[in-house]
Amino acid sequence: MKKVIFAGLGAMGWPMASNMLASGIDVTPCDVDIERVERFERQGGTKGDLENHLPAADGLFVMVVNAEQVRSLLFDGDMVKRLKPGACIVQMSTVSPGESARISHEVEAVRDDLHYVDAPVSGGVVGAQQGSLTIMAAGHPDALAACRGTFEVLGGAIFHAGDRAGQGAAFKAVNQLLCGVHIAAAAEALALAEKNGLNLEVMVEMLGGSSASSWMLKDRGPRMILPPEEITSVVDIFCKDLGIVCESAKQSRAYTPLAHAAYQLFVASSERGEGKLDDSQVIQTYRLLNGKG
Amino acid sequence: MKKVIFAGLGAMGWPMASNMLASGIDVTPCDVDIERVERFERQGGTKGDLENHLPAADGLFVMVVNAEQVRSLLFDGDMVKRLKPGACIVQMSTVSPGESARISHEVEAVRDDLHYVDAPVSGGVVGAQQGSLTIMAAGHPDALAACRGTFEVLGGAIFHAGDRAGQGAAFKAVNQLLCGVHIAAAAEALALAEKNGLNLEVMVEMLGGSSASSWMLKDRGPRMILPPEEITSVVDIFCKDLGIVCESAKQSRAYTPLAHAAYQLFVASSERGEGKLDDSQVIQTYRLLNGKG
Numbered sequence: 001m002k003k004v005i006f007a008g009l010g011a012m013g014w015p016m017a018s019n020m021l022a023s024g025i026d027v028t029p030c031d032v033d034i035e036r037v038e039r040f041e042r043q044g045g046t047k048g049d050l051e052n053h054l055p056a057a058d059g060l061f062v063m064v065v066n067a068e069q070v071r072s073l074l075f076d077g078d079m080v081k082r083l084k085p086g087a088c089i090v091q092m093s094t095v096s097p098g099e100s101a102r103i104s105h106e107v108e109a110v111r112d113d114l115h116y117v118d119a120p121v122s123g124g125v126v127g128a129q130q131g132s133l134t135i136m137a138a139g140h141p142d143a144l145a146a147c148r149g150t151f152e153v154l155g156g157a158i159f160h161a162g163d164r165a166g167q168g169a170a171f172k173a174v175n176q177l178l179c180g181v182h183i184a185a186a187a188e189a190l191a192l193a194e195k196n197g198l199n200l201e202v203m204v205e206m207l208g209g210s211s212a213s214s215w216m217l218k219d220r221g222p223r224m225i226l227p228p229e230e231i232t233s234v235v236d237i238f239c240k241d242l243g244i245v246c247e248s249a250k251q252s253r254a255y256t257p258l259a260h261a262a263y264q265l266f267v268a269s270s271e272r273g274e275g276k277l278d279d280s281q282v283i284q285t286y287r288l289l290n291g292k293g
Numbered sequence: 294m295k296k297v298i299f300a301g302l303g304a305m306g307w308p309m310a311s312n313m314l315a316s317g318i319d320v321t322p323c324d325v326d327i328e329r330v331e332r333f334e335r336q337g338g339t340k341g342d343l344e345n346h347l348p349a350a351d352g353l354f355v356m357v358v359n360a361e362q363v364r365s366l367l368f369d370g371d372m373v374k375r376l377k378p379g380a381c382i383v384q385m386s387t388v389s390p391g392e393s394a395r396i397s398h399e400v401e402a403v404r405d406d407l408h409y410v411d412a413p414v415s416g417g418v419v420g421a422q423q424g425s426l427t428i429m430a431a432g433h434p435d436a437l438a439a440c441r442g443t444f445e446v447l448g449g450a451i452f453h454a455g456d457r458a459g460q461g462a463a464f465k466a467v468n469q470l471l472c473g474v475h476i477a478a479a480a481e482a483l484a485l486a487e488k489n490g491l492n493l494e495v496m497v498e499m500l501g502g503s504s505a506s507s508w509m510l511k512d513r514g515p516r517m518i519l520p521p522e523e524i525t526s527v528v529d530i531f532c533k534d535l536g537i538v539c540e541s542a543k544q545s546r547a548y549t550p551l552a553h554a555a556y557q558l559f560v561a562s563s564e565r566g567e568g569k570l571d572d573s574q575v576i577q578t579y580r581l582l583n584g585k586g
Binding site: 097122123124134136157159160161162167170171173174175176177178179181182184185186188189190191192193195196198199202203205206207209210211212213214215216217219248249252253254255256257258259261262265286289290291 | 390415416417427429450452453454455460463464466467468469470471472474475477478479481482483484485486488489490491492495496498499500502503504505506507508509510512541542545546547548549550551552554555558579582583584
């Protein structure tokens with residue numbers, strides 16, 4: 001792809017679009033926040049009326065907050081109608097598998113000559129900045145082949161999640177199930193250690209080197225003992241992502257007791273007003289219930 | 294320590310005692326199975342009546358199945374009474390923190406001139422064979438110092454869990470909480486993927502390289518997709534270990550919803566007659582509930 005539209009210049013979208021730009025791709029920015037669009041243009045983004053750039057774009061990349069924003073972006077204006085035949089809509093925001101499949105059908109109802117690629121990512125803001133995201137892409141093989149080069153700019157690992165929209169989102173839901181449960185499990189384990197009066201620093205070191213280890217334990221464990229100064233991902237993100245996991249389980253009628261329990265722990269943190277804290281602070285819900293809060 | 298008694302020549306104890314022997318320690322074997330004792334003696338273990346060796350031993354190492362066996366070993370005969378003053382009882386079997394503390398007190402009631410070291414391990418049979426166990430040792434600093442050299446023969450990582458019996462067992466419970474929850478979470482995630490018709494091989498590869506990864510996912514994940522030919526640890530071990538985690542949580546009145554949910558999944562597998570299968574096969578409980586069993 002030589003020329004793309006990038007919609008959604010948030011914490012994830014901005015560095016992703018910036019990496020595309022740095023790799024030589026012609027990127028036209030799109031965001032409801034005009035100031036951000038202008039800032040991106042000053043950084044090298046293609047200027048001018050979006051309407052004029054749409055018919056020339058090989059791809060429309062979407063990285064917004066939820067399914068509602070995806071629909072608003074695609075259907076409130078003429079976005080879908082103005083794309084050239086054969087162009088790819090690359091939907092990278094985290095939505096549920098059912099929503100992803102539905103949005104794909106809604107696009108098809110308007111235009112049957114476009115490709116819809118369902119390609120959520122994991123790796124967070126750091127992965128977006130470093131171009132090391134994990135990309136789980138589902139769609140027509142021709143469309144995935146067309147996206148390949150651009151995906152390589154954004155991610156260190158690209159996986160073929162399937163041929164149908166919804167399968168990328170389903171991959172992401174499975175991924176987030178483990179991420180969320182692992183954070184909650186680390187909190188449960190360290191809160192139990194705390195309740196037993198054990199040395200938490202020794203504990204985190206021990207667990208990180210044993211078969212009890214997880215990526216999340218190593219990353220979030222130290223931040224549960226000493227609250228972090230910097231926040232990389234907040235509690236509310238996991239309320240959203242584990243909510244999507246639970247929705248995905250409901251849609252496919254699957255049994256997910258650990259994901260549901262973890263979801264409720266994050267929601268409890270958020271409802272106490274701690275939604276904007278680092279997600280490691282879900283341990284406060286355990287402390288509260290353990291009489292240590 | 295130059296001379297020890299090693300009690301419990303099972304799947305864990307045998308390789309541990311063998312590694313001690315190979316390092317030049319004088320090891321007198323002890324087991325209810327006389328044939329095993331004789332086999333160990335032929336391998337280089339010290340022969341002769343245990344009663345005569347007890348007063349000369351620097352340490353009595355215990356690696357049996359549960360607290361009942363520990364008590365039977367220590368108190369049914371004259372074991373504790375015949376140890377020399379200052380000798381260490383090194384209790385490495387997995388028991389609950391409360392049981393560990395109580396056994397220590399029971400020893401003290403018989404003899405107040407012995408050291409009791411609460412030193413459970415993690416790393417399984419492979420770790421025992423390779424001498425790469427993680428050891429979580431709690432006890433008097435003098436006793437821990439006396440054990441240090443022998444621990445280094447058994448383990449690659451030795452942690453100071455505390456100064457009181459029970460704290461080693463509490464460390465182990467926290468460790469097993471994560472191990473058990475991580476196996477169950479991997480099963481939940483892969484069963485959800487299966488229910489969605491996703492490619493499980495691609496899924497396991499993706500998860501193993503993302504922030505969703507855990508030691509257990511990488512080890513057990515592939516065995517959930519293709520049942521393993523070899524069994525390294527069975528479902529019933531986690532029924533026992535997560536049972537101890539739940540008991541530990543009850544003793545300390547801590548909130549552990551994930552551990553309890555995971556425990557019940559392993560118990561359900563065992564109750565269906567699958568307790569002797571590889572622990573990765575807890576995924577069958579999910580498959581059954583997902584209509585895929």
